[in-house]
Each structure stands twice: as structure tokens, then as C-alpha cells.
Amino acid sequence: MPYNLDVVIPCYNEEEALPVTLPRILSYLEGLQSDPRFALRHWRVILVDDGSRDRTWTIIEDHGKAERVVGVKLSRNFGHQNAMLAGLTYASADAVITMDCDLQDDINTIEAMLLSYQSGFDLALGVRSSRASDTFFKKGTARLYYSLLTLFGVNIIEDHADYRLMSQRALRALLAHHEVNLFLRGIIPAIGFKTSIIPYVRQARELGCSKYTLGKMLSLAIDGITSFSVLPLRMIALFGIVVFLVSSITGLWVLVERFVHSASVVSGWASTMLPLLALGGLQILSIGILGEYIGKIYLETKRRPRFIVETTTDQTR
Numbered sequence: 001m002p003y004n005l006d007v008v009i010p011c012y013n014e015e016e017a018l019p020v021t022l023p024r025i026l027s028y029l030e031g032l033q034s035d036p037r038f039a040l041r042h043w044r045v046i047l048v049d050d051g052s053r054d055r056t057w058t059i060i061e062d063h064g065k066a067e068r069v070v071g072v073k074l075s076r077n078f079g080h081q082n083a084m085l086a087g088l089t090y091a092s093a094d095a096v097i098t099m100d101c102d103l104q105d106d107i108n109t110i111e112a113m114l115l116s117y118q119s120g121f122d123l124a125l126g127v128r129s130s131r132a133s134d135t136f137f138k139k140g141t142a143r144l145y146y147s148l149l150t151l152f153g154v155n156i157i158e159d160h161a162d163y164r165l166m167s168q169r170a171l172r173a174l175l176a177h178h179e180v181n182l183f184l185r186g187i188i189p190a191i192g193f194k195t196s197i198i199p200y201v202r203q204a205r206e207l208g209c210s211k212y213t214l215g216k217m218l219s220l221a222i223d224g225i226t227s228f229s230v231l232p233l234r235m236i237a238l239f240g241i242v243v244f245l246v247s248s249i250t251g252l253w254v255l256v257e258r259f260v261h262s263a264s265v266v267s268g269w270a271s272t273m274l275p276l277l278a279l280g281g282l283q284i285l286s287i288g289i290l291g292e293y294i295g296k297i298y299l300e301t302k303r304r305p306r307f308i309v310e311t312t313t314d315q316t317r
């Protein structure tokens with residue numbers, strides 16, 4: 001059965017990478033179409049400019065003159081996840097692939113994804129088989145992040161980022177999730193469907209630099225950080241952690257005072273101090289965590305748009 005393919009690529013300040021990677025992507029897809037192993041009828045590349053401040057949009061527009069490239073310009077920087085979502089809402093093909101524009105994710109993996117789609121899989125997830133190209137810091141934080149998610153019972157596919165193929169019905173299921181803070185790789189395992197895992201090796205970025213600064217990584221992980229009204233709630237949580245740590249240490253000290261230098265201590269002191277310190281810290285920590293969830297409810301109830309499209313190169317829409 002011949003099918004159409006859309007490839008969605010979010011771009012943020014990619015004037016260095018895009019002029020090199022885009023022609024590579026286009027000629028690769030061209031090659032796939034003439035390969036008899038794939039029943040590819042038609043393909044498009046949907047480039048989403050996530051509020052870039054460099055020449056990214058000009059580059060996209062230039063390529064947008066070719067009918068196979070669709071450019072979607074967002075009104076400001078909405079972040080990687082939302083930019084991807086914007087692209088996905090424009091996708092209309094039978095199969096849709098999302099990938100980054102820096103080609104760190106081996107483009108040749110697309111072949112395996114398509115073969116998997118052709119044999120009846122609705123989802124083909126690219127999973128990194130090695131983290132050799134990562135910095136020590138990124139490796140460490142990734143491990144910590146995954147163990148935290150596991151601890152909280154979040155079902156997530158380890159080392160799968162946002163390089164994946166979705167069938168049209170899988171995409172429809174994904175787009176039926178309307179939460180404002182959409183964490184795509186958390187939703188993917190939750191929508192079900194026949195899923196295949198495609199291992200690949202991730203390269204180091206050749207052109208330009210990572211657009212995920214430490215700050216961006218943090219704010220994407222702890223969402224809603226940009227909203228002023230939620231920030232105070234989060235600060236309570238942070239304050240609670242500090243108080244809890246300090247009271248734990250003081251608690252230890254109280255114990256030592258009680259049992260090692262018991263002579264200098266008023267009787268009943270330890271049993272008063274310990275619960276006071278421990279409970280005080282725990283209470284503030286708990287209020288902070290509650291605040292975190294209330295903040296999330298608050299942001300969700302506002303139903304703000306997840307992205308705003310300024311313009312597209314697609315004349316038909």
C-alpha cells in the first residue's frame with residue numbers, strides 16, 4: 001500500500017545547521033522514494049521556526065518555495081515540545097516522523113522506521129543505544145532523571161527522546177491529549193498501539209550549538225517556571241527542602257548532644273526539639289509539593305494556546 005510521509009522538524013536559532021542539514025534531509029528522502037523497498041508515494045518536510053532570532057526563518061522560506069517543504073513560523077519561542085506539536089497539527093500524511101534539525105539522530109534510522117511501519121507497527125521509537133557522545137554532565141543528569149521518573153512510577157521509554165514515527169491514528173490519539181504542559185514522550189507509551197523500538201547511535205552536534213541550555217532543560221523539566229504566579233509556590237517547595245535538610249542535620253546534632261554530652265542538656269529537650277524540627281521541615285516541604293500541583297491545575301484551567309502560528313509558507317492553508 002503506497003503511503004505519504006510528513007517529517008516534522010522544530011528549529012530554534014539554527015542558521016548554522018539548517019543550510020547544511022536540510023539539503024541532506026531532502027536528498028535522503030528523495031532517495032527513499034526511489035528505493036523499491038519503500039512504498040513511499042509522497043513526502044513533505046514540515047519545518048517549524050520556534051521564534052528564532054537569527055536567519056532561520058529566511059532559510060526556511062527560501063526552501064519553502066519548493067513544494068516539498070512547508071514552513072510554519074511561531075509568534076515567539078514556545079519551546080521544543082510545543083514547536084513539535086505545532087508541526088504535528090500541520091501533518092496530514094499516513095505516517096509522520098519527528099526529528100531534530102541538527103541530524104544528531106542518525107537519519108538512516110528512518111529506513112528501519114518505515115519498514116516497521118510497513119509491517120504494521122503504529123509507533124516506531126528511536127532509542128539511543130549509546131550515550132558516548134554525551135557530556136559527563138548530561139549522562140549523569142539523564143540517569144538521575146530516569147531513576148526519579150521510575151521512582152514516581154512514570155512509564156517512560158528510557159533513552160527515547162523525540163525521534164519517532166507515528167501512524168496517522170497514533171498521531172490522532174496523541175493530539176487528543178489537550179493538556180497545556182504536554183510531555184510528549186510521557187504520552188507515547190500511554191496511547192498504546194503496536195510499538196517497535198529502533199536502536200540507533202546518536203552523534204555529537206556538528207553544526208551550531210545545543211539550543212537546550214541548562215536553564216532551558218531545567219524549565220522544561222519543571223514546567224510552568226515562566227509563570228509568575230506559580231513561581232512563589234515553587235519557592236515554598238525549595239525553601240521547604242532547605243529547611244528540611246537543615247532540620248535533619250540539626251536533629252542529628254540534637255541526638256549527639258543528648259547521648260554523648262547528656263550532662264549539659266535539660267531533660268526533655270531532645271524529645272521536644274526532634275519532632276519540632278522534623279515536622280516543621282516536612283510540613284513546609286509538603287505545602288510546597290501541594291503548591292506545585294495546584295499551580296499546575298491553575299495553568300491547565302486557563303487553557304492557553306500551546307503555540308501561536310504567525311505565518312506559514314503553505315499557500316493552501
Ligand code: UDP
Nearest residue numbers: 010011012050079080083100101210211212
Ligand atoms: N528547539 C526548539 N525550540 C527550543 C529549543 C530547541 O525548537 O526552544 C529545537 C532545536 O532547533 C533542535 C531540537 O529542538 O532542532 C533539539 O534541540 P537541540 O539539538 O539544541 O537539543 P539537544 O540535542 O542538545 O538535546
Ligand code: MG
Nearest residue numbers: 100102104205
Ligand atoms: Mg541536538
